[in-house]
Amino acid sequence: MGSVSKKPPLRNRLARLAAAAAVGLAAAVVAVGAGELVAAFTGPDSAPVIAVGSAAIDLTPTPLKEYAVRTFGTNDKPVLLAGIQLTMAGLAVLAGLLAVRRRGLGAAVFVLFGGLAVWAALSRPVAGPADALPALAAGAVGAAALVLLAALVGPPRAVAVPEDGPVSARTEPPSGGPPRRVLLAATGGTVLLGGLALAGGRRLSDSRYDVSAARDAVRLPAPAVPAPPLPAGVGPGTPGLPPFVTPNRDFYRVDTALTLPRIDPRRWTLRIHGLVDRPLLITYDELLRYPLEELDHTLSCVSNEVGGPYVGTTRWLGVALPALLRRAGVRAGADQLVGRSQDGMTIGTPLESVLDGRRALLAVAMNGEVLPVEHGFPCRTVVPGFYGYTSATKWLVDLDVTTFAAHDPYWVKRGWDRTGAVRTASRIDVPAPFARVAAGDVTVAGTAWATHRGIAAVELRVDGGPWTQARLATDAGPDLWRQWSLTWSGARPGTHRLEVRATDGTGAVQTEDRASPFPAGATGWHSTVVTVT
Numbered sequence: 001m002g003s004v005s006k007k008p009p010l011r012n013r014l015a016r017l018a019a020a021a022a023v024g025l026a027a028a029v030v031a032v033g034a035g036e037l038v039a040a041f042t043g044p045d046s047a048p049v050i051a052v053g054s055a056a057i058d059l060t061p062t063p064l065k066e067y068a069v070r071t072f073g074t075n076d077k078p079v080l081l082a083g084i085q086l087t088m089a090g091l092a093v094l095a096g097l098l099a100v101r102r103r104g105l106g107a108a109v110f111v112l113f114g115g116l117a118v119w120a121a122l123s124r125p126v127a128g129p130a131d132a133l134p135a136l137a138a139g140a141v142g143a144a145a146l147v148l149l150a151a152l153v154g155p156p157r158a159v160a161v162p163e164d165g166p167v168s169a170r171t172e173p174p175s176g177g178p179p180r181r182v183l184l185a186a187t188g189g190t191v192l193l194g195g196l197a198l199a200g201g202r203r204l205s206d207s208r209y210d211v212s213a214a215r216d217a218v219r220l221p222a223p224a225v226p227a228p229p230l231p232a233g234v235g236p237g238t239p240g241l242p243p244f245v246t247p248n249r250d251f252y253r254v255d256t257a258l259t260l261p262r263i264d265p266r267r268w269t270l271r272i273h274g275l276v277d278r279p280l281l282i283t284y285d286e287l288l289r290y291p292l293e294e295l296d297h298t299l300s301c302v303s304n305e306v307g308g309p310y311v312g313t314t315r316w317l318g319v320a321l322p323a324l325l326r327r328a329g330v331r332a333g334a335d336q337l338v339g340r341s342q343d344g345m346t347i348g349t350p351l352e353s354v355l356d357g358r359r360a361l362l363a364v365a366m367n368g369e370v371l372p373v374e375h376g377f378p379c380r381t382v383v384p385g386f387y388g389y390t391s392a393t394k395w396l397v398d399l400d401v402t403t404f405a406a407h408d409p410y411w412v413k414r415g416w417d418r419t420g421a422v423r424t425a426s427r428i429d430v431p432a433p434f435a436r437v438a439a440g441d442v443t444v445a446g447t448a449w450a451t452h453r454g455i456a457a458v459e460l461r462v463d464g465g466p467w468t469q470a471r472l473a474t475d476a477g478p479d480l481w482r483q484w485s486l487t488w489s490g491a492r493p494g495t496h497r498l499e500v501r502a503t504d505g506t507g508a509v510q511t512e513d514r515a516s517p518f519p520a521g522a523t524g525w526h527s528t529v530v531t532v533t
């Protein structure tokens with residue numbers, strides 16, 4: 001009699017599954033490598049993983065984004081990228097498993113993901129047609145590599161087992177299909193090639209888009225309007241209290257940029273246009289020839305939770321924005337100033353506020369240093385009194401004098417308050433939350449800000465008792481935060497709750513009502529729990 005066809009033994013099937021998964025992953029590596037290599041010429045934002053990530057950032061519903069910022073803080077971007085890479089790895093394994101059965105089906109996964117990446121790259125606000133190329137290359141190279149490698153895995157092996165034959169007949173794999181070492185070599189070679197393309201593409205991109213030399217070459221003119229020296233005693237100097245002026249390297253960073261815009265100042269221009277009589281186009285050299293002014297100012301983020309860290313104080317240097325707008329001739333009817341960044345972010349500020357006499361700047365430096373790339377080099381806006389999302393466009397390239405009716409900027413489209421005035425906030429920095437302190441006299445200190453209104457008073461209470469006035473450090477002006485301290489005398493052993501509230505320069509006491517950052521900034525009193533021993 002003949003023989004019955006049996007499924008291959010488990011080891012063989014597992015080996016096939018593993019080979020299929022490895023083939024899928026290898027194809028993904030070479031696809032990503034191809035994408036990076038092409039992106040070295042079309043720009044880092046067009047690299048498929050970055051493009052998909054950027055699109056994901058823009059599409060993420062606000063509550064989810066808030067959750068991500070709360071949970072991962074400034075690590076939200078690495079977490080997002082890791083998530084995308086994991087998803088891609090999963091899809092690659094799936095593609096490999098499909099491809100060993102039906103090549104076309106496996107290749108389709110790459111074509112689909114490539115198509116998604118093309119769409120993502122083209123959906124970027126400043127994308128041109130060339131931005132589709134890295135994803136096209138990635139999809140095509142990935143699909144081709146998958147088809148070629150999957151062929152080496154060969155068809156499923158049906159092992160012929162003679163009906164009453166000896167068991168040993170099963171252990172001999174049937175011939176047909178290339179030997180295993182060919183598959184191994186091809187898969188390993190593909191991964192190596194992909195890795196080389198990836199590393200080479202990144203290096204090429206880094207050198208092509210490096211602006212550090214151009215940035216180092218910038219010579220800042222001396223300010224025509226220097227800031228007065230900070231008064232003595234702006235910080236009580238309590239150990240554990242942040243410095244009054246935040247060093248640049250410690251300044252918080254919040255933006256949607258997965259790759260930092262790297263702008264060569266020699267090619268940078270700022271366009272001021274819209275409802276103006278005389279549109280302006282300003283080069284970087286021209287900008288530096290305007291009288292430069294220094295401004296000490298506290299910038300904060302609307303996403304900062306009560307007691308949170310997204311706030312910092314710096315000495316900005318820049319060109320007076322109101323004077324420049326007047327030079328352009330603002331027309332009647334305009335009520336919004338929209339800044340647009342090189343990466344397509346739009347940020348809208350009430351025009352009336354920009355022109356009401358406050359010290360708004362086109363900033364080129366912070367703390368005596370040319371703007372760091374992550375803080376907006378070569379130029380950003382600063383408008384005291386507003387959260388960053390309505391006032392502080394980094395990598396600024398365009399200022400549109402327009403109306404609120406005509407234009408919803410990026411965050412307003414996503415439901416955030418269109419004004420974005422900074423709410424009164426106060427924070428207990430010392431003792432740190434859950435600190436253990438010795439009984440007796442305990443120093444409590446912190447920071448409070450109500451940018452452009454200033455801080456008139458800070459009060460503290462322990463375990464819901466009466467409010468006590470804190471000692472305010474010297475006032476450096478309404479655009480700056482104010483530090484405070486007080487001695488909590490007779491602290492008894494046990495667990496205690498400290499609460500703080502501030503009064504702004506208009507006399508309004510900070511509200512106790514808890515609000516989340518969305519849509520107009522967090523409110524509520526900061527409290528910490530300390531253990532007295």
Ligand SMILES: Nc1nc2c(c(=O)[nH]1)N[C@H]1C(S)=C(S)[C@@H](COP(=O)(O)O)O[C@H]1N2
Pocket residue numbers: 251252253254255256257299300301302341342343345347374375376387388389392393394395
């Ligand atoms: N181009 C651009 N500018 C931007 C943003 C951004 O995402 N892109 N984020 C804004 C927000 S929400 C804040 S709080 C400030 C933060 O500035 P910093 O990162 O220099 O602290 O930048 C603002 N300017």
Ligand SMILES: [Mo]
Pocket residue numbers: 254300301302303387388389
């Ligand atoms: Mo922000």
